[in-house]
Amino acid sequence: MLEKPLQGSGIGSFQSAYANKQADYFALGIASEQEKLIADCPEVASNEYLQLGVELGLIGLFLFIAWLGVSFYYGVTHKQFGACGGILAMAIFALYSYPLQLPAFWALLVFFSAICVTDVRVRESDKYKTYPYIGALAALLSCYIFYVQKDNYRKYKDWQEAKILFRNHSYVKATSRYQALYPYLQHDTNFLVEGANSLQKTGAHEEALQWLERALQIAPNPLYTMSMQNIK
Numbered sequence: 329m330l331e332k333p334l335q336g337s338g339i340g341s342f343q344s345a346y347a348n349k350q351a352d353y354f355a356l357g358i359a360s361e362q363e364k365l366i367a368d369c370p371e372v373a374s375n376e377y378l379q380l381g382v383e384l385g386l387i388g389l390f391l392f393i394a395w396l397g398v399s400f401y402y403g404v405t406h407k408q409f410g411a412c413g414g415i416l417a418m419a420i421f422a423l424y425s426y427p428l429q430l431p432a433f434w435a436l437l438v439f440f441s442a443i444c445v446t447d448v449r450v451r452e453s454d455k456y457k458t459y460p461y462i463g464a465l466a467a468l469l470s471c472y473i474f475y476v477q478k479d480n481y482r483k484y485k486d487w488q489e490a491k492i493l494f495r496n497h498s499y500v501k502a503t504s505r506y507q508a509l510y511p512y513l514q515h516d517t518n519f520l521v522e523g524a525n526s527l528q529k530t531g532a533h534e535e536a537l538q539w540l541e542r543a544l545q546i547a548p549n550p551l552y553t554m555s556m557q558n559i560k
Contacts, residue, residue, distance in 0.1 A: 329381045336385030340515075343371050344545050345382055371547065372429050376422035395441070403444030411443035483512045487519060494522065499529040510539075517543045521552065524559075533559050 331337075337345050347369045353359060354367070373379040381389045396419055403412035418427060418437060427433040490505035506523035513519040520543040527536035540556045 329378075329385075332385060334385045334387055336381070336383050336388060339383050340546060342373060342379050342382050343369060343547055346370065346373075372426040374425055376426060376428045379426070399441040399444040403440075406444065406447045406449075408444050408446070408448075411440040414440040415444065480512075483509055487513060490526075491522065494526050494529075499526055502526045503530045503532070514542060515546065517547050517552075520546075521555070524555065528559055 329336075350367065350369065354364065359367075373382070377389060377393075380392055384392075396415060400412055400415055403409070403415065414436065418433065418440075421427050428437075486505060486509055490502050490509065493499075493502035493505065503523075503526045506519075506526050509519070510523065520539045524536040524539040524543070527533075527539065536559055537556055540552050540559070543552050544556075
């Protein structure tokens with residue numbers, strides 16, 4: 329957080345940032361044997377505010393806290409005390425765990441926020457003017473999400489076919505499949521490692537190293553480092 333206080337190190341970069349700092353600490357030679365023995369590289373912080381500060385910087389952390397504060401304020405103003413309790417419980421829970429790493433909790437937070445900003449004392453005459461526009465906006469947003477996500481299952485189906493080709497030693501065909509899928513599945517470390525192995529089999533060592541470096545950025549793992557050393 330001190331190195332990149334405003335913009336952060338990027339979404340999903342906590343594990344990589346933690347691993348780099350831990351390596352720097354061990355390089356100083358002041359770590360005890362017990363610290364070295366129990367050293368680990370957690371995927372998430374057990375405090376959502378710290379993780380947001382690392383990944384999104386102070387700006388992202390401030391916007392998130394402002395979101396909670398504004399929702400809570402309007403919830404009290406509109407006497408939506410149940411939703412306010414839900415937001416407060418989640419805000420406290422986030423101090424000691426990682427609820428926001430699960431999509432279900434984000435959905436709950438959005439749901440509670442929507443309740444908080446809703447004024448149940450809206451006049452009947454205004455209600456019928458407002459709701460059709462909200463419904464139309466929700467319908468358009470749903471159509472857009474469906475359109476963007478509709479072909480995702482095909483990408484994973486193609487990945488399974490690439491796996492079969494690799495197992496059958498059809499490395500050239502498998503590599504072409506992996507390369508075509510890279511723009512869509514580059515967030516998955518298993519895909520990156522498998523693709524790097526296939527690239528290595530076809531002699532594309534430089535590209536294989538790039539894929540493994542990408543995997544290390546997402547989730548530091550000693551096995552990825554060993555694979556890079558083998559390729560080199």
